[in-house]
Amino acid sequence: MYKGIAASRGIGIGSICRIIEHDLTFEARQITDTAAEKQRFREAVEAFVQETTAMAADIRKRIGPKEAEILEGHIVMIMDPSMSGEMEKMIDAGQCAETALTAVCDMFYGMFSSMNDDMMRQRASDIADVKVSVLKKLLGIEDVDISKVAPGTVLVCRDLTPSMTSQIVGGNVAGIITEIGGKTSHSAILARALEIPAVLSVPGIVDAVKDKDTAVIDGTEGEVYINPEGDILARFVLKREEFIRKQAELNSFIGKETLTADGQKVELFCNIGTPKDARKALECDGEGIGLFRSEFLFMDNTRLPSEDEQYEAYREAAQIMGGKTVIIRTLDIGGDKDIPYLKMQKEDNPFLGYRAVRYCLGNPDIYKTQLKAILRASAHGHVKIMIPLVTTVDEVRGVKSLVEELKKELDAEGKAYDKNIQVGCMIETASASLIADLLAKEADFFSIGTNDLTQYTMSVDRGNPNVAYLYSAFQPAVLRSIKNIIECANKAHIPVGMCGEAAADPLMIPLLMAFGLDEYSVNPVLVLTARCIISKWTRAEACELSDRILAMDTEAEIVAALKIAAKE
Amino acid sequence: MVSKKMTIKNEQGMHMRPASLLSQKATAFTCSVKINYSGNSYDCKSIMFLMAACIKCGSDIELVCDGPDEEKALNDISEFIESGMGD
Structure with a gap:
């Protein structure tokens, strides 16, 4: 057995066809008729460009624009003055076309491949590809036609x-x-x-x-x-049959609503980290954005992003999603996420310290810039504000009063925003869970963050291997907490979602359904899997299971029972 | 010679697509168009050198135009960079 990098999923069984690389060696010659040599070079490039253009058009049709752009990039590269221009200069100086092509391509290949950057190394392999393709044209080598295998x-x-x-x-x-x-x-x-x-x-x-x-x-x-x-x-x-069957089943959920087996509709959103990811969410059939982490704007920067920069990013995500919901989580820093230029104080217990909404309310200038940018973006789509790490009602009131203040500023400046923008909170601390009924009176919606909720409820640092065994959302304490949060939201008639990893866990989904979760927010690639699992359970079956589970004493018992009950 | 300091805002920096568009834009002008970045000067009319510059999001650059149509070139090209270069 050989091991390699798993690059594209599935099982393939078949008969091998080796694609042997051609011998592309050539003898360097001194050229006297440089005009004729340049003509020969130009014809080779022209043949390459024509072939590549046709291939790109074909790929655009069969696969997609992104993949076609890779090939179109090859054309732009060879036509660049620093490529074909330099090559022609070398031919003018008496070098043969093969030597000129190789020398210039190798120079750029060396430059790009030595860079400590994934994308640039990728360009190096593009240059190598261009070189080989044009060289084959010059040497008159025809490739194995893979389309005929x-x-x-x-x-x-x-x-x-x-x-x-x-x-x-x-x-x-x-x-x-x-x-x-x-x-x-x-x-x-x-x-x-x-x-x-x-x-x-x-x-x-x-x-x-x-x-x-x-x-x-x-x-x-x-x-x-x-x-x-x-x-x-x-x-x-x-295994191949199983994979194909599973894949076909998942594909049958593309474009469908997310419905339980008894026809109740729930929302299936995505978690994203940049505006571009919103496109991925749509491609994966997500119905909205349940968590847009705004940290990237702050982390990938050397200074605080301006209101306009932030506005552009939020607006872009909102516009990509059309009228679909985009829930933007305000700056969630501190804990394990440090932003050097903010020069935050070192703390003994950063996870219990000055982080997320605590830091933001303590630094209203930074926070107001972000909230104002989100408000402005709300004019371009269906945007909601989500407050991270809420522990008290005061925090929610504090944020809401800032939002009201900023709305007045925007009115005075004559700038557009959604006047009914919703402000909700993340429920991810033990205290927020215990006062979920009180928070439900202040917040327009809840979103449960299971990673932090588990950590704070179990009092466990998940990075510490000695105690990591306690870190499980299936611990009875965490399940009770989740149930309480969802019931409080249901009682107050506000929507409740979950944006932690647990929302896509096949073992957790029936429990969430039983508790009454309205919205599941998952990694885009898990949208179809989650939709498929949700479709297999009726609310009554889920409730029956959850009653049994909640009567159990230990995490091990619970996980074992859920595995038996799971519907693959 | 005219110049302007600016910040690259594209999320993925100067990758293939923006570099391609920027080099096409720059080629349309007679004057020379260069980007000064981290101590080096790169010819904007070449997609290869633009990519080789490996300019990341958030990097500060200086756009330098020198020649007969330098004013218009600086204006047009800086506007294009500001706009996110089609990303």
């Missing part, structure tokens, strides 16, 4: 270039194995877009296999088997 082929090659990937015809390629490339490389992105299982970075694989060998690849685990024994093959045939 037989169905059930597993491609094995050193690196899968975007130009190779673009020739892949959906049903024919059962899997991809390469010697280089990572999870974020173009080959990985394209393999995922085409839903072809792929294992990358398997050292020496090209020389270790022969054409027509049988390959089993597990793109979920990053494993490759060559000519496996019958029992292994049989196991993976089953």
